Amino acid sequence: MTRVWILPMLFVLCGSVVATGLVLSGSPAAAVALLLLFVLLAGMNSPLIFPRSIGALEAQRRSAADDRPVVFWRPGCRYCIRLRIRLGRSARQLHWVDIWRDPAGAAAVRAVNDGNETVPTVVVAGEPHTNPDPEWVRAQLSP
Missing domain, CATH: 4.10.860 (DNA Excision Repair, Uvrb; Chain A)
Known part of the structure; x- marks a missing residue:
């Protein structure tokens, strides 16, 4: 903590x-x-500046129910800050997982990034995307 x-x-x-x-x-x-x-x-x-983080397992469960992306992030990451700021209010629609607080989240990120904790990693419909463009992420929120 x-x-x-x-x-x-x-x-x-x-x-x-x-x-x-x-x-x-x-x-x-x-x-x-x-x-x-x-x-x-x-x-x-x-x-x-980030929406309230939840655990990776809870985020995956919620994402399966509402089809919203899951964002794995960590404090101090400039790319995570860029993503959060450029998403604006849309960021509240995503499920945020702080990998420094959640070991399962860190393990999930390492599993899709060759053992590295590269963030932000955004999971959309089960597909991971490492450091995606914020506009692309915003487009994934549109119905």
Whole structure:
């Protein structure tokens, strides 16, 4: 659980240290701007911007029932962040599995990516697609 928060916490800590140095050197405006930038980076790399994750087995069960894709992701992955941001509100229609929280999800990703935990891996109708284009994923949601 704490592993997903290491990168965001490092961003906030580093931003705080640099901002403190800027305040002490007489640049409070630059310190505030830089600290806001680091907080934004922390937020983007945290699990907070992703819809609630579920387990791989539950996601596969739900996907079989409603034909929605399953997205295997992990915090800090820039490609996962790109997919999530470019999907916008459509992301809520997908089933998200955090492979750092779910060993079965990590195993499922390794099984389809030659032993690698390459994310995002999107499973549509039982077919895995590694790092697909967000527009393609959005098209898979259309009836």
